[in-house]
Amino acid sequence: MTIIIAVDAMGGDHGPPVTVPASLAFLEETPGASVVLVGRAEAIEPVLAKSRSPARNRVRIHPASEVVEMDDPPADALRRKKDSSMRVAINLVRDGEAHGCVSAGNTGALMGIARFVLKTLPGIDRPAIASQLPTKKGVVTMLDLGANVNCTPEQLVQFAAMGSALVSSVEQIERPTVGLLNIGEEDIKGNELVKETAERLKASGLNFHGNVEGDDIYKGTTDVVVCDGFVGNVALKTSEGLAQMLYEFLKAEFTRSILSRIVAGIAYPVLMRFKRRIDPRRLNGASLVGLKGVVVKSHGGTDALGFRHAIRKAHAEIESGVLDRIAQRIAAMPAAALGEAPARNDA
Amino acid sequence: MTIIIAVDAMGGDHGPPVTVPASLAFLEETPGASVVLVGRAEAIEPVLAKSRSPARNRVRIHPASEVVEMDDPPADALRRKKDSSMRVAINLVRDGEAHGCVSAGNTGALMGIARFVLKTLPGIDRPAIASQLPTKKGVVTMLDLGANVNCTPEQLVQFAAMGSALVSSVEQIERPTVGLLNIGEEDIKGNELVKETAERLKASGLNFHGNVEGDDIYKGTTDVVVCDGFVGNVALKTSEGLAQMLYEFLKAEFTRSILSRIVAGIAYPVLMRFKRRIDPRRLNGASLVGLKGVVVKSHGGTDALGFRHAIRKAHAEIESGVLDRIAQRIAAMPAAALGEAPARNDA
Numbered sequence: 001m002t003i004i005i006a007v008d009a010m011g012g013d014h015g016p017p018v019t020v021p022a023s024l025a026f027l028e029e030t031p032g033a034s035v036v037l038v039g040r041a042e043a044i045e046p047v048l049a050k051s052r053s054p055a056r057n058r059v060r061i062h063p064a065s066e067v068v069e070m071d072d073p074p075a076d077a078l079r080r081k082k083d084s085s086m087r088v089a090i091n092l093v094r095d096g097e098a099h100g101c102v103s104a105g106n107t108g109a110l111m112g113i114a115r116f117v118l119k120t121l122p123g124i125d126r127p128a129i130a131s132q133l134p135t136k137k138g139v140v141t142m143l144d145l146g147a148n149v150n151c152t153p154e155q156l157v158q159f160a161a162m163g164s165a166l167v168s169s170v171e172q173i174e175r176p177t178v179g180l181l182n183i184g185e186e187d188i189k190g191n192e193l194v195k196e197t198a199e200r201l202k203a204s205g206l207n208f209h210g211n212v213e214g215d216d217i218y219k220g221t222t223d224v225v226v227c228d229g230f231v232g233n234v235a236l237k238t239s240e241g242l243a244q245m246l247y248e249f250l251k252a253e254f255t256r257s258i259l260s261r262i263v264a265g266i267a268y269p270v271l272m273r274f275k276r277r278i279d280p281r282r283l284n285g286a287s288l289v290g291l292k293g294v295v296v297k298s299h300g301g302t303d304a305l306g307f308r309h310a311i312r313k314a315h316a317e318i319e320s321g322v323l324d325r326i327a328q329r330i331a332a333m334p335a336a337a338l339g340e341a342p343a344r345n346d347a
Numbered sequence: 348m349t350i351i352i353a354v355d356a357m358g359g360d361h362g363p364p365v366t367v368p369a370s371l372a373f374l375e376e377t378p379g380a381s382v383v384l385v386g387r388a389e390a391i392e393p394v395l396a397k398s399r400s401p402a403r404n405r406v407r408i409h410p411a412s413e414v415v416e417m418d419d420p421p422a423d424a425l426r427r428k429k430d431s432s433m434r435v436a437i438n439l440v441r442d443g444e445a446h447g448c449v450s451a452g453n454t455g456a457l458m459g460i461a462r463f464v465l466k467t468l469p470g471i472d473r474p475a476i477a478s479q480l481p482t483k484k485g486v487v488t489m490l491d492l493g494a495n496v497n498c499t500p501e502q503l504v505q506f507a508a509m510g511s512a513l514v515s516s517v518e519q520i521e522r523p524t525v526g527l528l529n530i531g532e533e534d535i536k537g538n539e540l541v542k543e544t545a546e547r548l549k550a551s552g553l554n555f556h557g558n559v560e561g562d563d564i565y566k567g568t569t570d571v572v573v574c575d576g577f578v579g580n581v582a583l584k585t586s587e588g589l590a591q592m593l594y595e596f597l598k599a600e601f602t603r604s605i606l607s608r609i610v611a612g613i614a615y616p617v618l619m620r621f622k623r624r625i626d627p628r629r630l631n632g633a634s635l636v637g638l639k640g641v642v643v644k645s646h647g648g649t650d651a652l653g654f655r656h657a658i659r660k661a662h663a664e665i666e667s668g669v670l671d672r673i674a675q676r677i678a679a680m681p682a683a684a685l686g687e688a689p690a691r692n693d694a
Contacts, residue, residue: 136592146530149538183493183580191496191577214584218592227581230538233530234578235585237561242586245483245565246593246625253621260617267614270607274600278593 002034003318004098005311006089009039010067012104012300012307019104020047022307026315027055033315034058036098039085040065064088068109070300077109078116086110090117093293099318100294102285102310110297111147111288118293121323123330123338125152127290128159128229129297130166132283133239135220141167141176142217142225145286146233153196156180156226157204157337161329162289163224164206169320170313171223179212179222181231193228203336206329243278285310287317289326294318349381350665351445352658353436356386357414359451359647359654366451367394369654373662374402380662381405383445386432387412411435415456417647424456425463433457437464440640447641447661449632451654457644458494458635465640468670470677470685472499474637475506475576476644477513479630480586482567488514488523489564489572492633493580500543503527503573504551504684508676509636510571511553516667517660518570526559526569528578540575550683553676590625632657634664636673641665 009019016039023035037044041061048056064085068077081087086105092098094117103110107129115127130143143163148155160178167176180198182190190198190211201208209222214235217225227235254264254271264271280299284306288295294317298310330338356366363386370382384391388408395403411432415424428434433452439445441464450457454476462474477490490510495502507525514523527545529537537545537558548555556569561582564572574582601611601618611618627646631653635642641664645657677685 134592136595149530181581183496183577183584194577214581214586215588215591217585218588230530230541231578231581234528234561234574235581237530238564238582238585239561239589241562241565242589243593244562245481246590248483249624250621253617253624256617256620263614263617267610267617270600270603270610270614273603274597277596277600 002032003315004034004036005314005318006036006038006062006092006098006101007311008085008089008101008103008105009037009044010064010085010105012298012302013070014303015039016044016047018302018304018307020044021051022304022311023059024051024053024055025304026308026311027058028053030312030315034060035311036060036062036089036092038062038064038089038092039067062088062092068105070106072106072109074106074108074112077106078112087113087117090114090293090295093295094118100296100314102296102298102307102314104298104300104302104307104310107146107297110295114288114291114293114295118291118295120290121292121327121330123333124158124162124290124326125155127288128162129286130163130289131236131286133217134278134283135218137220139283140217140220140223140225142227142232142236143289144227144229144232145236146229147288148229151193151228153193153200154338156193156197156228157200157333158290158330160201160204160206160208160224160226161333162326163226165325165329166287166289166317166322167223169322169325170316173223175207176223177207177209178224178226179209179216181214181217181225181227181235182211183213197226200337204333205337281306281309283309285313287313292323294322349379350662351381351383352661352665353383353385353409353439353445353448354658355432355436355448355450355452356384356391357411357432357452359645359649360417361650362386363391363394365649365651365654367391368398369651369658370406371398371400371402372651373655373658374405375400377662381407382658383407383409383436383439385409385411385436385439386414409435409439415452417453419453419456421453421455421459424453425459434460434464437461437640437642440642441465446665447643449643449645449654449657449661451645451647451649451657454493454644457642461635461638461640461642465638465642467637468639468674468677470680471505471509471637471673472502474635475509476633477510477636478583478633480564481625481630482565484567486630487564487567487570487572489574489579489583490636491574491576491579492583493576494635495576498540498575500540500547501685503540503544503575504547504680505637505677507548507551507553507555507571507573508680509673510573512672512676513634513636513664513669514570516669516672517663520570522554523570524554524556525571525573526556526563528561528564528572528574528582529558530560547684551680552684628653628656630656632660634660639670641669
């Protein structure tokens with residue numbers, strides 16, 4: 001089968017100058033795929049015209065007259081911009097004209113529109129945002145990263161099942177380990193939400209490792225880390241802030257004096273290897289999981305290399321059948337994990 | 348006045364070999380202070396005997412026969428080890444024999460015992476753990492870092508007042524800016540806890556900056572960042588994990604080959620300056636704020652330099668009168684910040 005990916009060509013900070021070359025580069029490395037570029041033809045065509053890519057014949061433009069801006073309130077984007085490139089790309093997925101879509105646009109709008117247009121899979125209350133982070137051992141998949149600020153234990157169990165299915169499909173790990181993000185003080189084993197979720201995860205049939213702490217994320221203790229969207233978003237943004245500060249401090253030391261600059265020149269290949277190793281573009285692309293369709297959100301400010309990674313991620317999810325896998329995991333879940341609160345012995 | 352600090356000499360991973368030299372080094376740089384080393388004389392005396400410090404005459408040993416272990420459940424440490432070095436050090440504060448105390452022991456036990464023995468200041472429901480983190484601009488004081496997993500808006504406002512008072516006292520910033528840790532998705536402005544806390548902070552008379560996101564911590568957007576202990580602990584531990592991973596990756600690149608090692612030798616002074624800049628020992632020492640006494644928790648695994656910083660922190664809090672400042676801030680707080688939920692216009 002030819003996998004067709006709808007790309008919101010207008011989304012993100014750069015639009016077609018990033019999304020179009022990224023799509024072509026992706027197609028060159030992926031013979032069995034095609035891309036539908038959704039957006040304003042007058043913005044997309046000039047960029048396409050400049051390319052001599054042999055993959056140009058596997059691209060078509062699908063018109064959409066509006067663009068969701070980064071600061072559009074999601075509710076407005078949903079109600080008022082019915083012909084936005086984002087909305088039309090998602091419509092193509094719903095209508096079976098594309099197998100999945102990728103957008104670098106406004107996260108809240110993308111989640112709102114995707115949820116409204118595609119609906120959630122059976123047994124899923126709310127979709128979540130899942131992303132890979134680098135670890136000492138490889139990568140970890142963490143969710144939710146900000147879609148759901150108030151979660152129930154049942155929802156966290158659904159996130160665990162979705163994260164597990166995602167890793168199973170895309171990374172071919174049969175039974176990924178799942179950690180529940182908690183805190184490490186000895187006298188307090190987390191809040192009520194985490195405590196009840198842990199009980200349910202034990203009964204879920206998933207490969208539940210138990211509680212993990214913040215530092216376990218980057219240690220790579222488990223394949224999946226589950227948390228509510230408030231905590232996950234704070235952890236992610238805090239990490240971004242820390243990495244940026246450390247990078248600036250390192251740069252400041254290597255540019256402090258003429259001598260430091262000479263040293264930096266000598267150390268350049270080593271520093272570049274380090275930088276490549278933690279290059280966020282390599283892991284660009286957050287999956288909106290739990291929807292009846294593959295939707296990947298790219299970082300808004302990324303370049304063509306980063307955006308290509310996001311398209312690759314959508315392609316991998318489609319190819320490995322992640323939606324079926326999620327549906328199976330949820331269907332196989334015992335009542336003790338997702339149903340009524342388990343009976344307590346103290347009755 | 349001579350400031351007297353009780354040091355739990357037995358606490359932490361190393362005990363007297365770290366706590367005793369740290370105390371002496373602290374006293375050498377702080378002429379108007381003295382230290383009470385609390386613990387087993389037979390463990391402390393040999394270390395003291397080895398020192399030729401001119402500050403030895405400002406140290407005395409106060410005996411305590413037991414030690415709280417790192418894995419002791421806090422409730423057991425509180426109930427059963429009534430003659431522990433930790434407990435006795437806190438008793439000295441309660442009895443006015445010391446102005447504050449420092450321990451590198453079990454955090455949960457320290458918090459439990461300190462709260463039981465010292466009680467909280469008027470108007471404070473629960474103490475919090477506050478610590479300084481490095482930022483691009485200097486330092487930020489963040490709380491709570493794990494003492495309270497389920498917080499009310501009133502408690503978060505108390506944390507804000509305590510953090511503000513701490514920074515006012517120790518850093519001589521008259522009206523520190525206070526940020527409320529929240530998430531950045533456009534459609535969701537945080538959970539109910541954060542929303543109500545923000546309303547109360549606006550009415551608090553504190554210099555409330557508004558919501559901040561995880562990356563604002565390290566940007567140094569505000570002087571104080573307030574959050575519940577679950578979120579704060581996750582942010583802190585996640586940061587530790589990320590910093591350690593990045594450090595290992597950097598080290599790996601600089602030791603990958605003989606050539607990289609030569610480059611590392613050349614870059615050594617620059618790399619060391621970078622390392623010093625982010626040296627966690629410089630900011631070692633978390634303040635247990637809200638108690639009727641100054642209590643500082645040192646990292647358990649730190650060395651004499653790190654432990655000395657924790658003693659310095661206790662000394663600075665005592666010298667600048669942080670307890671009075673907290674009491675004043677709380678007393679000055681209007682009812683709309685700490686009292687009944689504000690009346691709503693929709694009634």
